[in-house]
Amino acid sequence: DQQVKQNSPSLSVQEGRISILNCDYTNSMFDYFLWYKKYPAEGPTFLISISSIKDKNEDGRFTVFLNKSAKHLSLHIVPSQPGDSAVYFCAASALQAAGNKLTFGGGTRVLVKP
Amino acid sequence: GAGVSQSPRYKVAKRGQDVALRCDPISGHVSLFWYQQALGQGPEFLTYFQNEAQLDKSGLPSDRFFAERPEGSVSTLKIQRTQQEDSAVYLCASSLNYRSYNEQFFGPGTRLTVL
Numbered sequence: 256d257q258q259v260k261q262n263s264p265s266l267s268v269q270e271g272r273i274s275i276l277n278c279d280y281t282n283s284m285f286d287y288f289l290w291y292k293k294y295p296a297e298g299p300t301f302l303i304s305i306s307s308i309k310d311k312n313e314d315g316r317f318t319v320f321l322n323k324s325a326k327h328l329s330l331h332i333v334p335s336q337p338g339d340s341a342v343y344f345c346a347a348s349a350l351q352a353a354g355n356k357l358t359f360g361g362g363t364r365v366l367v368k369p
Numbered sequence: 370g371a372g373v374s375q376s377p378r379y380k381v382a383k384r385g386q387d388v389a390l391r392c393d394p395i396s397g398h399v400s401l402f403w404y405q406q407a408l409g410q411g412p413e414f415l416t417y418f419q420n421e422a423q424l425d426k427s428g429l430p431s432d433r434f435f436a437e438r439p440e441g442s443v444s445t446l447k448i449q450r451t452q453q454e455d456s457a458v459y460l461c462a463s464s465l466n467y468r469s470y471n472e473q474f475f476g477p478g479t480r481l482t483v484l
Contacts, residue, residue, distance in 0.1 A: 259411075287470045298373070298460055298475030299412070306470070344411050348470065354400055354425055355470055359411030 258282045259347050261360035270369050274332040278345030278360050281326065285347040289357065290319060290330045293342045302343075303330070335367045371395070373476035375461050381482045382451045390446045390479045394463030401444050402473060403436055404460040412460055418444060451483045 259280045268274045276290075286307040291299035305312040305319045305328070312319050318331045332339055342364045346357040374393045382388050394401050399420055404412035405428075415434065417425040420441040429436070433452075438444040448455055458478040464471040 261411075289472075291475075296477065298462075298477045300475070301472045304470070304472070346411075350470065354402065354417040354419060355464075355473075356402060356414045356417055356425065356428075357404075357412070357473060358414070359404075361409075361411045 259345055259358050259360040261345055261363050263363050265364045267366045268335050270337055270367055271334045274335045274365055276330040276343050276363050278328050280347050284349040287348045288328050289346045291344045337367050337369050340367045373461055373463055373474050375476040375479050379480050383484055385450050387449045388451055390459050392444045392461030395474055398463035399466045400464040402462045403446050406458040406460055453483050456481055456483045
């Protein structure tokens, strides 16, 4: 049973426009959410995170929105740049004694066209 | 180096061979995680270390998988009698501590191909 889902495997957007990536989760114990970006042959790199006590977190061009009642989060990238072309993973975690392991979605491949 | 490093970057093994994958976390990071990423999927948790203690190994797919971190720094993931379904990218991540949410820093991964 997939606890974190990214239903759009790919997204194509024009440079300068907004990219919106979506993520749904089922486990109500998750209380911290993260977005990672991954280029080919590299490990995922942290982008932005949000705690379940907030509904929005912004960092430069990146904003993450959390809707706890819908168990849904989204990542907005404005404006999109060609360098943003990568695979984006949504991840969730629950604070627990034995580490904060991450549960990942399947990823969304973003292509930003110049 | 400043980041997490992993070696080898690529490994080809014949079915039935044993392999050992190494992870060098960021110096001073208490927490260390191993993840397995199959082609076209997101990473999946394998095991977690807090210093040298393996506190969670719930994600290891079988008893052929074994991990250790004897001195609380470098970690090794060993796979015995490799099978074709073990082909994946194995990612190591470290974070500063375990008491609160910390960003996990990932290494570049080891791509294992089992023939």
